[in-house]
Amino acid sequence: MWLNERRIQNQSAHTLLAYERDIQDFLNFCEQQKIGLSDIEAADLRQYLASRVEKDQLVSSSLQRHLTSIRQFMKWAEQGGYLNINPTEDFQLKRQPRPLPGMIDIEMVGQIIDQPAPEKPLDQQLWLRDKAILELFYASGLRLAELQGLKIKDLDFKRLLLRVTGKGNKTRIVPFGQKAKDSLLIWLSMYKIWMQNLQPEYPVFISQKGNALTSRQIENRVKYQAQRAGVNVDLHPHLLRHCFASHLLSASGDLRSIQEMLGHSNLSTTQIYTHLDFDRLAQVYDKTHPRAQKKSESSS
Known part of the structure; x- marks a missing residue:
């Protein structure tokens, strides 16, 4: 039944x-x-x-x-009245700890994004696009599908904001920094060579043929640029998203704001990043907790 x-x-x-x-x-x-x-x-x-x-x-x-x-x-x-007490009501399995994401440090991210442009003219054009992609992943913590779906109309250069459509077709507003803005503007000036003009509904990132880049193409370009920079790491868009969250949390400690920027519906999803910076957490504890501070020599 x-x-x-x-x-x-x-x-x-x-x-x-x-x-x-x-x-x-x-x-x-x-x-x-x-x-x-x-x-x-x-x-x-x-x-x-x-x-x-x-x-x-x-x-x-x-x-x-x-x-x-x-x-x-x-x-x-x-x-259905077949039993009086449901033994599963409060029964929980012990969940396995969520695996921590891989991470690369700020200097290594800079090594990839700030690497010199290639010598060949065509490769230089591709680099302008790829650099804007890398900057935006790291500046705003976007998911791959979110960056792939960006349109020209989603960019607000005056306020340095993006309109992003994330999971569940939910829209959120995400900031991006000056370096990402500069890279985007340089890329869009080159964009016109491939597309002749800009329209609000056009995708932000396109191929030489004017087609929107696929998710696989974006992944491959991200990996390629890491290899070109001589960085021995399997770089992928989600790793840059992790770096965005971890580096920002380390500098700000503002978990709630990072939750909003990442588009996490639950804070528990964002809290994984608190496990990635033990040294900083220990320093904060030592400096601020009343029972952690060492007595001065004069009081001993």
């Missing part, structure tokens, strides 16, 4: 099959342990999940999916 309700909700056949497999496996375990549906406790659920890890070497994401299936089934059983 529970699966029938899931089908009515137009869930995919793949999802329904996973639900059926997860619940059947859990009920088989309960039957082996001679535990009735109304007698299931959190300890039983914990024992079941532990058995799955031991038996099938399940990773955290698979365990979470199993728990989601069981939680939805038990909620349905509780609402």
Whole structure:
């Protein structure tokens, strides 16, 4: 009956099959342990999940999916009067720590963005475009799709602001700095050679043929320019976004503002960057916490 309700909700056949497999496996375990549906406790659920890890070497994401299936089934059983207490209501798996993003320092970012222009005229034109791309990724912390979708009308050079369409089609306003402005203006002056004119609806970053750059093309150019600068790092747009957030947080300590600029809906997503600057955090603690300050020699 529970699966029938899931089908009515137009869930995919793949999802329904996973639900059926997860619940059947859990009920088989309960039957082996001679535990009735109304007698299931959190300890039983914990024992079941532990058995799955031991038996099938399940990773955290698979365990979470199993728990989601069981939680939805038990909620349905509780609402249907098949059990009085739902043991999954307050049950949580210990989440694995979120991996920290890779990072490069400010000097290395400068080495890439401030490298000399190439000698060949065509390569020089491509560099003007690529430099503007690099500056904007690092200046505003944009996602790849956000930069790829930028249009001329989204640039506000007077106020040094960008209008960005991010995840969920949400729009936000993001600042960019003077160096990014200079690079953009130089690129747009060259842009007219490839496109003849500028229109508000035109994409900001184009190929020589006048087509909007694809995400893959942008990724490849970012990697290429890092290699040309002699930097031994796998540079990609998301790494520049991480650098933007980490370097800005290190200088300002303003997590809320960085959350807004990154377009994170939850502060917890932004808080990953607080783990990237232990030395600074330790210095702030030593200087400001009343129980961390050392006594002066005169008071000893």
